Amino acid sequence: MTIHLVALSGSVRTASFNTRLLQAAVAGARAAGAEVDVIDLAAFPAPIVNQDLEAAEGVPESIRALRARLAPAQGWLLACPEYNGSITPLLKNTLDWCSRPLPDDSPYAATRGRVVGLLSASGGALGGLRGLRHVREIMTNLQALVLPEQFALGAAHKAFEGDTAVLNEDAHAKAAAIGARVVAVAERLA
Numbered sequence: 001m002t003i004h005l006v007a008l009s010g011s012v013r014t015a016s017f018n019t020r021l022l023q024a025a026v027a028g029a030r031a032a033g034a035e036v037d038v039i040d041l042a043a044f045p046a047p048i049v050n051q052d053l054e055a056a057e058g059v060p061e062s063i064r065a066l067r068a069r070l071a072p073a074q075g076w077l078l079a080c081p082e083y084n085g086s087i088t089p090l091l092k093n094t095l096d097w098c099s100r101p102l103p104d105d106s107p108y109a110a111t112r113g114r115v116v117g118l119l120s121a122s123g124g125a126l127g128g129l130r131g132l133r134h135v136r137e138i139m140t141n142l143q144a145l146v147l148p149e150q151f152a153l154g155a156a157h158k159a160f161e162g163d164t165a166v167l168n169e170d171a172h173a174k175a176a177a178i179g180a181r182v183v184a185v186a187e188r189l190a
Contacts, residue, residue, distance in 0.1 A: 010091030028176025082131030
């Protein structure tokens with residue numbers, strides 16, 4: 001059985017360190033035999049979660065489309081920038097909308113039981129590590145299985161060459177290992 005994963009970056013910034021780091025994790029997952037759907041959150045814009053808006057208009061069509069992409073996945077790779085020691089507004093809002101129940105679905109249907117691997121990158125020494133704690137809490141509350149292994153790449157501005165390549169082989173290997181680990185755990189649970 002082929003494992004299906006989704007890969008999301010909490011940043012839509014051009015040349016985002018996290019989006020580039022995610023590519024190494026995706027490569028590791030694919031090398032371990034998984035199919036990986038890389039999702040660009042910029043393609044799924046949504047207003048800030050507002051229950052009055054939801055009552056009047058329902059869950060935004062963009063979120064319904066995103067949830068359709070998330071549904072077949074047995075695992076997630078999440079690259080999460082750190083904003084003020086926490087999760088990015090983009091990723092938080094996306095997860096909040098994805099946790100809302102749809103009429104034909106149950107709460108947490110997009111996240112329950114999914115194996116999640118976390119990564120982060122920043123120019124600072126901690127590499128976004130403080131934000132991963134919050135992402136871990138949120139995903140656990142959404143009933144996902146968040147792996148204890150994670151990777152935070154500090155001094156990311158020195159680690160990348162060009163738009164896609166990870167310069168530091170050790171960093172590439174650590175990110176790829178997160179991708180492979182998500183596949184291994186998802187295979188055990190399948």
